[in-house]
Each structure stands twice: as C-alpha cells, then as structure tokens.
Amino acid sequence: MILLWQFCSTKKTTMTKITIAKGDGIGPEIMNATLNILKAAGAQLEFDEIAIGEKVYLSGNPSGISAEDWATIRRNKIFLKGPITTPQGGGYKSLNVSTRKFLGLFANVRPCQSLHPFVTTKHPDMNVVIIRENEEDLYAGIEHQQTDEVVQCLKLISRPGCEKIIRYAFEYARQQQRKKVSCFTKDNIMKQTDGLFHKIFKEIGAEYPEIAQDHWIIDIGAAKVADSPELFDVIVLPNLYGDILSDIAAEITGSVGLAGSSNIGEECAMFEAIHGSAPNIANTNTANPSGLLQGALLMLTHIGQTKVAENIQNAWLKTLEDGIHTQDIYNTHTSKQLVGTQEFAEAVIQRLGLQPQTLPCANYNNAAAIQIPKYIRKTPRLKELAGVDLFVHWPESDPELLAKKIQELEAEDISLTLITNRGIKVWPEGFKETFCTDHWRCRFKTRSGANMNKADIIQLLSLAHQKNIDIIKTENLYTFDGQAAYSLGQGQ
Amino acid sequence: MILLWQFCSTKKTTMTKITIAKGDGIGPEIMNATLNILKAAGAQLEFDEIAIGEKVYLSGNPSGISAEDWATIRRNKIFLKGPITTPQGGGYKSLNVSTRKFLGLFANVRPCQSLHPFVTTKHPDMNVVIIRENEEDLYAGIEHQQTDEVVQCLKLISRPGCEKIIRYAFEYARQQQRKKVSCFTKDNIMKQTDGLFHKIFKEIGAEYPEIAQDHWIIDIGAAKVADSPELFDVIVLPNLYGDILSDIAAEITGSVGLAGSSNIGEECAMFEAIHGSAPNIANTNTANPSGLLQGALLMLTHIGQTKVAENIQNAWLKTLEDGIHTQDIYNTHTSKQLVGTQEFAEAVIQRLGLQPQTLPCANYNNAAAIQIPKYIRKTPRLKELAGVDLFVHWPESDPELLAKKIQELEAEDISLTLITNRGIKVWPEGFKETFCTDHWRCRFKTRSGANMNKADIIQLLSLAHQKNIDIIKTENLYTFDGQAAYSLGQGQ
Numbered sequence: 001m002i003l004l005w006q007f008c009s010t011k012k013t014t015m016t017k018i019t020i021a022k023g024d025g026i027g028p029e030i031m032n033a034t035l036n037i038l039k040a041a042g043a044q045l046e047f048d049e050i051a052i053g054e055k056v057y058l059s060g061n062p063s064g065i066s067a068e069d070w071a072t073i074r075r076n077k078i079f080l081k082g083p084i085t086t087p088q089g090g091g092y093k094s095l096n097v098s099t100r101k102f103l104g105l106f107a108n109v110r111p112c113q114s115l116h117p118f119v120t121t122k123h124p125d126m127n128v129v130i131i132r133e134n135e136e137d138l139y140a141g142i143e144h145q146q147t148d149e150v151v152q153c154l155k156l157i158s159r160p161g162c163e164k165i166i167r168y169a170f171e172y173a174r175q176q177q178r179k180k181v182s183c184f185t186k187d188n189i190m191k192q193t194d195g196l197f198h199k200i201f202k203e204i205g206a207e208y209p210e211i212a213q214d215h216w217i218i219d220i221g222a223a224k225v226a227d228s229p230e231l232f233d234v235i236v237l238p239n240l241y242g243d244i245l246s247d248i249a250a251e252i253t254g255s256v257g258l259a260g261s262s263n264i265g266e267e268c269a270m271f272e273a274i275h276g277s278a279p280n281i282a283n284t285n286t287a288n289p290s291g292l293l294q295g296a297l298l299m300l301t302h303i304g305q306t307k308v309a310e311n312i313q314n315a316w317l318k319t320l321e322d323g324i325h326t327q328d329i330y331n332t333h334t335s336k337q338l339v340g341t342q343e344f345a346e347a348v349i350q351r352l353g354l355q356p357q358t359l360p361c362a363n364y365n366n367a368a369a370i371q372i373p374k375y376i377r378k379t380p381r382l383k384e385l386a387g388v389d390l391f392v393h394w395p396e397s398d399p400e401l402l403a404k405k406i407q408e409l410e411a412e413d414i415s416l417t418l419i420t421n422r423g424i425k426v427w428p429e430g431f432k433e434t435f436c437t438d439h440w441r442c443r444f445k446t447r448s449g450a451n452m453n454k455a456d457i458i459q460l461l462s463l464a465h466q467k468n469i470d471i472i473k474t475e476n477l478y479t480f481d482g483q484a485a486y487s488l489g490q491g492q
Numbered sequence: 493m494i495l496l497w498q499f500c501s502t503k504k505t506t507m508t509k510i511t512i513a514k515g516d517g518i519g520p521e522i523m524n525a526t527l528n529i530l531k532a533a534g535a536q537l538e539f540d541e542i543a544i545g546e547k548v549y550l551s552g553n554p555s556g557i558s559a560e561d562w563a564t565i566r567r568n569k570i571f572l573k574g575p576i577t578t579p580q581g582g583g584y585k586s587l588n589v590s591t592r593k594f595l596g597l598f599a600n601v602r603p604c605q606s607l608h609p610f611v612t613t614k615h616p617d618m619n620v621v622i623i624r625e626n627e628e629d630l631y632a633g634i635e636h637q638q639t640d641e642v643v644q645c646l647k648l649i650s651r652p653g654c655e656k657i658i659r660y661a662f663e664y665a666r667q668q669q670r671k672k673v674s675c676f677t678k679d680n681i682m683k684q685t686d687g688l689f690h691k692i693f694k695e696i697g698a699e700y701p702e703i704a705q706d707h708w709i710i711d712i713g714a715a716k717v718a719d720s721p722e723l724f725d726v727i728v729l730p731n732l733y734g735d736i737l738s739d740i741a742a743e744i745t746g747s748v749g750l751a752g753s754s755n756i757g758e759e760c761a762m763f764e765a766i767h768g769s770a771p772n773i774a775n776t777n778t779a780n781p782s783g784l785l786q787g788a789l790l791m792l793t794h795i796g797q798t799k800v801a802e803n804i805q806n807a808w809l810k811t812l813e814d815g816i817h818t819q820d821i822y823n824t825h826t827s828k829q830l831v832g833t834q835e836f837a838e839a840v841i842q843r844l845g846l847q848p849q850t851l852p853c854a855n856y857n858n859a860a861a862i863q864i865p866k867y868i869r870k871t872p873r874l875k876e877l878a879g880v881d882l883f884v885h886w887p888e889s890d891p892e893l894l895a896k897k898i899q900e901l902e903a904e905d906i907s908l909t910l911i912t913n914r915g916i917k918v919w920p921e922g923f924k925e926t927f928c929t930d931h932w933r934c935r936f937k938t939r940s941g942a943n944m945n946k947a948d949i950i951q952l953l954s955l956a957h958q959k960n961i962d963i964i965k966t967e968n969l970y971t972f973d974g975q976a977a978y979s980l981g982q983g984q
Contacts, residue, residue, distance in 0.1 A: 098916075145970065189631055219740075223743035227614075434596055
C-alpha cells in the first residue's frame with residue numbers, strides 16, 4: 001500500500017492495475033457504464049476481471065469465488081466490485097463478509113449527501129460521512145445454543161479494532177477538512193465493550209484538537225440523524241450500529257441508488273455501490289449506475305487519481321442538475337429527461353470538464369489513501385484470575401433449589417456468590433416475579449479474596465461432571481492491574 | 493393480574509390502588525399536572541407515593557429505591573413512574589433496567605403517532621406502535637474482558653422471551669384492530685439468535701391469519717421507518733433494535749415530549765414518559781406533561797378504565813388542535829397560545845367531554861390488559877455434546893504456530909479442527925492479510941464423528957493448564973435432535 005501510494009503521488013499517469021467483478025443482476029450494466037465514464041475521463045487503470053457471485057455459487061462453490069480469483073484480488077489489492085446475488089438456502093456464504101474479514105478491510109466509509117432540489121429528500125442540507133468498523137462486534141458470527149431455551153451470540157470488541165477505525169475517522173476528517181467527528185455507542189448499558197470504543201474515541205480524539213468531537217448514545221443519536229442529519233458531519237461507530245445508521249443515512253438522502261462505499265484495509269481495499277443486484281430490473285438498461293460510479297470515485301481518490309475523480313464528480317453533478325435522470329430518481333419537478341443506464345453514462349461523459357451551477361463543486365483536497373500507523377501491541381497488564389462464571393443448563397425454576405445443588409461444588413476457599421438468569425440476579429435475594437429460563441450463570445469466587453487458580457476451575461468442572469450438573473460454558477473472571485474486568489449481576 | 497382485570501371489567505367504578513413516583517427534575521411538575529387531569533376526568537385511582545431517584549441514590553443507596561418501596565411496587569403491581577436522574581459515576585445502577593428485569597416486564601410498548609399539522613413533522617401520516625422485547629438480548633449486561641485486547645458481551649435470545657413478546661404483539665394488533673405486524677431482525681448474519689426470533693415470529697404469526705405480516709432486515713427496515721414510517725403499523729423486535737427504533741420513531745413524530753410507554757409483565761406493569769428528567773428546565777413550569785399523560789392513559793386502558801382514557805385523549809387532542817402549546821412544540825403556524833405545564837393541564841381539563849375536529853378521535857376498542865398464556869416449557873430435545881470451543885489468550889500473531897501448540901492437547905479421538913480470530917477462520921489455510929488480535933477460538937471435535945464427553949473437555953483443560961496454554965473461556969458445541977446448534981467459522 002505504501003509503495004503504491006508513493007508511486008501514484010509521484011507518477012500520477014502510471015497505470016494502476018485493479019481487479020473488477022461485474023457481479024449479478026444489474027451489475028454488468030452499471031459496471032460497463034461506470035468503466036465507460038472512467039475511461040472517457042482518462043483514469044489510468046488496467047483491469048483483471050474475475051467472476052464472482054451467483055453462477056460461481058451455483059456451480060458448487062459455496063464461497064462464491066474461486067481460489068484463483070482470490071489470488072488475483074490479493075495481488076492487485078484494489079477491487080471494484082459489482083453487486084452480487086447470494087442464492088437463498090444451501091449454506092452459501094456471504095462473499096461481502098468474507099472479503100472484508102479475510103482481507104482485513106477494517107473501515108467501511110459511506111458518504112451520504114443530499115442533492116436537493118434535484119433529488120427529492122426531506123433533508124436538503126445533509127452531508128454526512130458514516131465510518132463503520134467493519135470486522136468485529138456481533139458480525140464475528142460466533143453463535144452457540146447450549147440449552148433448550150437460550151441461544152447466544154458473542155459480541156467482541158477489541159482495542160486494535162477500535163483504535164484503527166477511530167484513528168481512520170479522525171485522519172479522514174482532517175484530510176477532507178471536516179469539522180466534527182461524532183461517536184455513537186450504547187455505553188450506558190454495555191460499559192465494557194461499548195465503553196472501550198468510547199474511551200478510545202476520547203484518547204485518540206485528544207490528538208486532533210482542531211476537530212470538534214461529541215458522543216451520542218446510539219438510540220438518541222440514530223433518532224437525531226433520522227430527524228436532523230444536518231447536525232452531523234463524520235460519524236464513527238461499531239459495526240452493528242454502523243450497519244443500521246449507514247442505511248438510514250443513505251435512505252434519507254432520497255435514494256440508495258446514489259451512494260457508494262469503500263472498504264479499506266492496511267493492504268487491500270474494495271469499492272462498491274451500497275445497493276444490491278436488483279435482479280428484477282436486470283438487462284433492461286434502467287438501473288442507475290451512480291452508486292457504483294461513486295464507489296469508483298472513492299477508489300480513484302484512494303489511489304491518488306484525485307483530479308480525474310473531481311472531473312467525473314463535477315460532470316455527474318451537472319448531469320443531475322440538468323435533469324437527466326434514471327427512473328429511480330425521476331420526478332416531475334426537476335427531471336427533464338428520463339434516460340437509461342447507458343444514456344446516463346453518456347450524458348456524464350458529455351459533461352466532463354463542466355461544473356455544477358447550484359450544487360457545490362467537488363473538492364477532494366488532493367486526497368489519497370489514508371495511512372494509519374500499524375497497530376502496536378501494548379505492554380501487557382497484570383492479569384489475575386478473580387473467579388469463574390459457570391453456566392448451567394437446568395430446566396427447573398427455583399433459584400434457591402439450584403443454589404443448594406451448586407453449593408455442593410464449593411471447596412474450602414471457593415464459594416458460590418451469585419446466580420443470574422439472563423443477567424439479572426436471582427440468588428441471593430431474588431424476586432419471584434423475575435422470569436427465569438433454563439440458562440443460569442453461577443459465579444464462584446474465593447472466600448478469602450485471594451486469586452483463584454486454573455486448577456480450581458478444573459476441580460469445579462470435575463465435581464459438576466460427577467454430580468451430573470450440566471455445565472455448558474465457562475467465562476473466567478479477571479482483574480487487569482487490580483481492576484475488575486467483568487460486569488456485576490444486574491441488581492447486585 | 494387476572495384477578496385485577498376481572499375485577500375492573502365487572503366493576504369499573506371500584507378504585508384501583510397504584511404506586512406513583514414523581515421522580516427528579518421536571519418529574520414533580522408533570523406528575524402533578526397529569527394527576528390533576530386524571531382526577532378531573534374521574535379516573536378511579538388511589539395512590540401510594542414512593543421516593544425514587546437522585547435523592548435516594550445520593551443518600552447512599554446505589555439502587556435508587558428502598559426495600560420498602562420495592563415492596564409497595566410489588567404489592568400494588570401498577571406503577572406510574574416519573575423521570576429520574578441517575579447520578580454520573582459512583583456505580584449507581586439504572587433503576588429502569590432493574591425494574592424491568594426484576595418485575596419481569598417483558599414488553600415495552602410505545603405508540604408513535606404524528607399530530608400533523610398541529611405538531612411540526614416531516615411525516616404527517618405516521619401511526620406506528622413499537623413493541624420491544626424488554627428483558628434479554630445484549631441488555632443482560634454480561635461482559636467479560638479476558639485478554640489484553642478483546643472485551644466480550646453476551647447476546648442472549650431465548651425461546652420464551654421471543655414467544656412472549658411476539659404473541660403480545662399479535663394480541664395487541666388484534667385488540668387494537670391494527671392491520672399489520674412487522675418483525676425486524678438481522679438474521680442474515682445472526683442466523684441462530686435473530687434466526688430464532690424470526691422463526692418464532694413465523695410460528696406464532698400463523699395463528700393470526702387476519703393480520704398482515706412481514707419481516708425486514710433491521711438496517712433496511714430502520715432506514716424505511718426513518719424515511720417512510722407510514723408504511724408500518726405494529727413493529728415487534730428484539731431489545732437493542734427496539735431501543736434504537738423506538739427512539740427514531742418517537743423523534744420523527746416531531747417531539748419526544750409527546751410519547752409515553754408501557755412496560756408490561758405477567759403480574760406487574762410500569763408506565764412512564766419516554767423522555768428524561770430535563771433538570772435544566774425543572775421548576776420553571778415550562779415542561780410538556782403530555783409524555784407522562786400518555787403513559788397514564790396506557791395505564792388506564794391496561795386496568796380497564798378505557799372510557800376515562802378516551803375522554804382524556806380526546807380533550808388532549810382538542811387542546812393541541814386549539815393551538816394551546818407548551819414551548820417544546822410551539823410554532824408560528826399552528827400555535828395560538830404559549831402555556832406552561834399547569835396551564836396546559838388546565839386547558840385539557842376544560843376540554844374534557846369535547847372531541848378533536850381534525851385529528852381522529854381516540855378509540856381504544858374497550859382495551860384492557862392483554863392476557864397472554866403463561867410460557868410452558870417445551871419437551872426437551874435430545875442434546876448431545878459435539879465438541880468444544882476453547883478460547884485462548886495468546887499475544888502472538890502466527891496461527892500456524894498457535895495450531896502447533898494447541899495440537900499438543902489432542903487426544904486419540906479428539907483433534908483441533910479450526911482456529912478463528914474474531915470469528916474468521918485463520919487456520920487451516922488462513923490469509924496473511926487477516927488482522928489477528930490476542931483472542932483465539934480453537935475448536936475441538938472427535939476424529940471419528942462420535943459425541944464428545946464432558947470428561948474430554950476436562951482433560952483438554954487439564955493438559956492446557958500443564959502446558960501453560962491460557963484458556964480463558966469455553967463454549968460447548970451441541971446438537972439438538974441431531975442438528976448442529978453452533979455456527980461455523982467465517983470462511984470455513
């Protein structure tokens with residue numbers, strides 16, 4: 001990446017080889033339209049084309065891509081991807097998720113700008129960029145069912161994951177001369193996971209004093225974005241919240257057909273439209289190629305061909321201003337001519353060199369790939385075992401009975417201190433109104449306050465096995481540098 | 493609850509004793525205004541008043557409520573709660589979360605209706621009811637940090653939790669003559685947890701053929717609600733999504749000051765405004781009492797005093813139509829008189845018996861508490877141990893090295909089959925581009941395909957302890973009736 005970026009910034013006219021995949025449904029049409037525009041504007045690109053998506057899945061490859069084509073993507077590092085169709089059922093895996101995670105594409109960047117009055121929107125002054133963490137959170141997809149009634153998914157939030165995405169957001173804001181970065185979490189409830197994201201936001205934010213910063217609880221923040229998006233500038237947030245918020249932001253600009261996004265890693269990057277493959281209008285020359293075109297412009301700025309990107313963006317804005325619209329944004333007030341996919345691309349090409357009259361001109365501030373430093377492991381803190389949570393499958397309902405049974409596992413210095421059901425304390429001193437499932441968490445600690453030993457956990461498990469107590473999972477309790485790093489029971 | 497409900501439906505004029513708490517900030521003003529209206533309208537209520545919130549917290553009680561006042565709430569079962577202030581820092585626990593969970597208040601119901609043109613909104617035709625699961629999901633608040641880099645929160649979704657909320661939503665729709673129930677999940681990613689919610693929605697929905705039903709992926713669904721809420725009627729969804737969506741829905745009606753919500757359990761119920769205690773405008777007689785009043789009307793319908801509730805609601809709508817507005821909704825187009833909290837309440841009282849002219853009249857369809865059957869445990873399925881995931885804290889980076897180390901734990905029929913990092917497969921055959929944290933999941937299964945035994949897990953843990961491999965947690969892998977009930981690794 002570093003090589004490529006130096007290369008491009010000193011010799012802008014040298015060809016960059018990228019990988020393209022036309023994808024399914026409307027993919028080939030919008031890709032051809034986009035490539036025609038890039039070519040006409042003088043983008044310095046060479047292409048390796050690969051096949052991904054429906055045909056590959058249905059040929060018997062559950063990952064939707066061949067090993068050879070993976071190798072091409074990894075070699076070229078820059079990937080412009082058309083929308084694909086994942087067949088329903090049959091265990092086909094999402095190529096989007098695996099591409100992001102295999103290639104370490106940690107940042108999803110989605111600019112959402114309204115184009116009032118040319119595209120109908122309730123939010124004329126909106127210009128927001130959503131920067132979403134792209135690899136972790138509940139999207140790790142680690143799920144287990146261990147009792148008849150309860151299913152679990154792990155939400156994982158990591159320090160490197162947070163540092164990388166938050167630093168990327170601030171570097172992006174600095175490069176693009178944005179005024180404010182807002183962080184959204186639910187750290188009033190998830191004090192450790194979302195709390196880590198918020199804490200690192202404050203840590204890294206301190207290095208960018210020229211940029212305004214604020215934090216919103218996700219529920220209220222999402223409500224504000226939905227109602228008054230003009231209050232926001234750059235928003236950085238964990239994966240799941242980012243998934244929801246970036247779709248809200250795109251939709252309320254007036255059309256999801258107008259937005260592209262980039263997926264950025266330390267070495268590789270992927271660029272795409274945010275919409276799907278729309279098989280119902282495939283091969284009708286009616287799709288709007290703007291989403292993929294916007295993805296391609298993010299790509300051009302990423303590889304340093306910024307002036308080409310600005311030229312195309314200005315011609316695209318002028319085309320929209322001139323009322324030359326595809327059917328998805330056609331309206332009786334500002335549209336003048338209903339055009340198809342290829343005709344829209346030709347109208348953009350005809351306007352290369354022109355600038356919009358009403359909408360602001362594109363200015364990418366000589367953008368290029370944003371370099372963030374490689375994550376450096378921190379010095380380990382002193383980690384000590386403070387206890388263990390044993391999770392028990394027990395299909396009865398009286399916590400007092402369970403406590404008696406579980407207390408049989410106690411050793412001289414090891415005792416049961418707490419039982420919760422779905423997080424709420426039910427022993428000691430629970431409420432009879434509390435609804436209990438068959439999934440119980442039993443917390444053991446030492447009576448003396450001394451640390452526990454791994455052998456103590458093994459001893460507890462062995463005894464439980466002997467006594468037919470069905471332990472389905474364990475969670476060790478740790479302190480780091482003496483600070484407890486596990487939550488209390490609710491009501492404890 | 494059943495006793496109470498029969499009681500009220502046969503003898504509507506008998507007093508119901510409820511618990512009230514005025515709360516903090518604007519709480520006392522809006523509670524007094526609300527109670528004045530209830531009294532003037534002839535609500536048959538007696539009150540036990542309790543103290544909760546800031547003063548109780550600061551007096552040294554970290555739960556914000558005394559044991560005696562808990563007893564009052566549990567005895568009366570119906571609780572009308574003013575907004576409270578939880579002091580920052582100091583380990584004070586959210587009284588809202590503990591009340592919901594201790595009392596088993598599984599359903600949060602929030603009607604969000606726009607009052608166009610009297611309250612400014614971008615969505616004049618909106619009339620949505622959000623029914624949010626209120627006890628489980630990530631709000632179990634079970635968090636553990638077990639390595640330097642990674643923090644975990646457990647998302648728990650249960651069959652009884654899903655059944656109760658989904659049945660409640662359909663019963664609500666039937667009682668209120670709503671046309672459609674929509675379910676929102678992210679089950680394309682979380683196939684087991686969100687998949688369970690979606691599956692049960694289809695199961696229970698089949699019992700309500702007269703009600704239209706659809707399912708949306710939460711990102712696209714939330715975007716549609718934000719842009720076009722008029723497309724939706726009743727929406728049922730898991731806790732976290734419900735938290736986000738219910739705030740979006742309330743905000744885009746034009747004011748969060750106008751909405752109340754109910755929290756319904758099998759025995760107890762709590763009613764409140766959705767907004768907070770707004771200490772900045774406390775004691776200024778400027779707050780809008782409408783949110784708490786709406787909560788109180790939900791309470792009146794819950795206890796069968798439906799006609800009183802309709803009478804108040806019609807007077808309230810007429811007051812808004814007459815342009816008698818508090819400052820939060822005052823606007824130059826439709827407001828005629830800016831009033832304070834008490835004056836607004838008096839204006840409503842003066843209009844008791846009148847009906848709105850433009851807005852639709854209230855009709856609660858003789859609503860009363862919705863009874864759903866008690867959850868009955870299903871017949872257990874055959875649960876068999878298929879393997880185990882051992883999670884390892886290992887602060888290095890080469891998965892091949894880790895695999896070699898972990899393979900030392902293998903036994904005759906037990907072998908390492910997979911290593912993932914944040915869910916993505918890194919061994920065998922990982923990609924060097926995949927970013928790895930210090931938190932590794934190592935999956936063991938039998939070579940022969942036979943079931944594993946708990947003793948095998950204990951043996952693995954003992955050997956790991958001997959070899960200084962730092963196992964921080966375990967997740968057992970189960971099949972139920974022969975079906976695998978655990979996710980594959982991403983890219984597996």
